[in-house]
Amino acid sequence: MSQTFKVEHSPDLLLVLLFAPGPKKKECEPIEGITRLQKLIFLLNQGKGPNSLVEIAKEYDYKAHKMGPYTDSLREDLDVLISFGLVGTERLRYLISDDKDDPDYDVDDPDYKQKVKRKSVESQKFFLTKNGKGAGDDLWNSLSSKDRYALKSFKAFFCSLTLRQLLIFVYDKFPQFAVKSEIKKQLGL
Secondary structure, eight states, X not given: OOOOOOOOSHHHHHHHHHHSOOTTOOTTOOXXXXXXXXXHHHXXXXXXXXXXXXXXXXXXXXXXXXXXEEOHHXXXXXHHHHHTTSEEEEEEEXXXXXXXXXXXXXXXXXXXXXXXXXXXXXXXXXXXXXXXXXXXXXXXXXXXXXXXXXXXXXXXXXXHSOHXXXXXXXXXXXXXXXXXXXXXXXXXX
């Protein structure tokens, strides 16, 4: 007798989101940064995405926080999935500027003369492990073709935005969750 898998709870939602193709149209594209992951789940929570997943995303109780909408429950679910060996992480370190994304900036280039205030940021990339891919595949295949298409489009679009663009979008559409933001002014809002 085969077991039937369904996306029923918030950890399932994380697995199927990590399994979904992203901007490169490949399954299991990682999601870079906890802030991005928080905002993607928040957008689902607010009705942006497949209806069946929106209902599950409502398990997360978002509140206004220093980087916009935030819930502790997401980190707790990630920790459980990591401890079960379904989700892996990789440490990321990158430079951000106060006024724009600057992909051409080379910290080791002495000739770089732009006087933009930058700071180093550490984050994590979240991805499915081998076991996580199996679970994600089962959950992905339990979705209707309409929901798979909608989730693929959702992830591809929102993961193709820079973090700055994503934050501006979220803050603009849901200003009540940006009231405690420490970076609103830096975003020009």
